[in-house]
Amino acid sequence: MQRALGLAAQAAEAGEVPVGAVVVQGGEVIGEGFNQPISASDPSAHAEVMAMRAAARQQQNYRLPGATLYVTIEPCTMCFGTLIHARIGRVVYGATEPRAGVITSQLQLPEQNFFNHKVQVEGGVLAEEAGALLKDFFRKRR
Numbered sequence: 568m569q570r571a572l573g574l575a576a577q578a579a580e581a582g583e584v585p586v587g588a589v590v591v592q593g594g595e596v597i598g599e600g601f602n603q604p605i606s607a608s609d610p611s612a613h614a615e616v617m618a619m620r621a622a623a624r625q626q627q628n629y630r631l632p633g634a635t636l637y638v639t640i641e642p643c644t645m646c647f648g649t650l651i652h653a654r655i656g657r658v659v660y661g662a663t664e665p666r667a668g669v670i671t672s673q674l675q676l677p678e679q680n681f682f683n684h685k686v687q688v689e690g691g692v693l694a695e696e697a698g699a700l701l702k703d704f705f706r707k708r709r
């Protein structure tokens with residue numbers, strides 16, 4: 568998660584909302600990314616998606632069974648959908664995202680039965696640091 572926070576800081580430096588993500592498998596980082604939809608002109612370039620794309624390329628596999636996705640902020644609908652498609656085993660996030668987060672804040676997607684894959688979830692890891700990055704970023708923009 569420390570590494571994901573470092574990536575989030577990189578996003579902030581690039582003028583993007585600071586979110587960072589890392590995919591770990593067997594104790595090894597296999598992919599990482601930060602939020603960059605503006606600079607990439609890509610609405611799907613969220614940190615989680617960037618990290619999963621990198622991990623899938625590295626593994627030469629569109630599925631990442633048994634991998635853990637660390638992300639600094641609670642994932643949105645798109646990123647949750649992507650991690651289900653990728654068969655991520657576990658997602659660990661930092662701060663909750665009360666408006667658009669879909670783990671506990673809205674929809675509670677991990678508890679829904681219509682997905683053909685179950686993901687383990689853990690939240691609140693280094694939540695203060697992750698939340699502070701976001702708050703700083705939006706304060707400076709105002």
Ligand SMILES: [Zn+2]
Nearest residue numbers: 613643645646
């Ligand atoms: Zn997202």
